[in-house]
Amino acid sequence: MQADDGNKIRARWKESGGGTCAHGDYEKEYYLGADTGDYVCKSCGETWMRGTKPPGAGAAGGQERS
Numbered sequence: 001m002q003a004d005d006g007n008k009i010r011a012r013w014k015e016s017g018g019g020t021c022a023h024g025d026y027e028k029e030y031y032l033g034a035d036t037g038d039y040v041c042k043s044c045g046e047t048w049m050r051g052t053k054p055p056g057a058g059a060a061g062g063q064e065r066s
């Protein structure tokens with residue numbers, strides 16, 4: 001997903017109340033065609049560094065193992 005699209009999703013998520021998200025559906029984030037090294041949530045637009053747990057998703061953690 002492009003970082004710009006993530007920004008749009010984040011704005012939409014905020015407008016709709018910005019509740020808790022489990023970040024169950026996410027993909028790699030790209031900016032101007034370059035991999036940013038982050039994941040971006042397709043539901044709320046939250047981003048986090050790959051290899052770390054998504055923020056505020058304690059219950060749904062564990063997808064990423066090293």
Ligand SMILES: [Zn+2]
Binds near residue numbers: 022023024044046
């Ligand atoms: Zn999310």
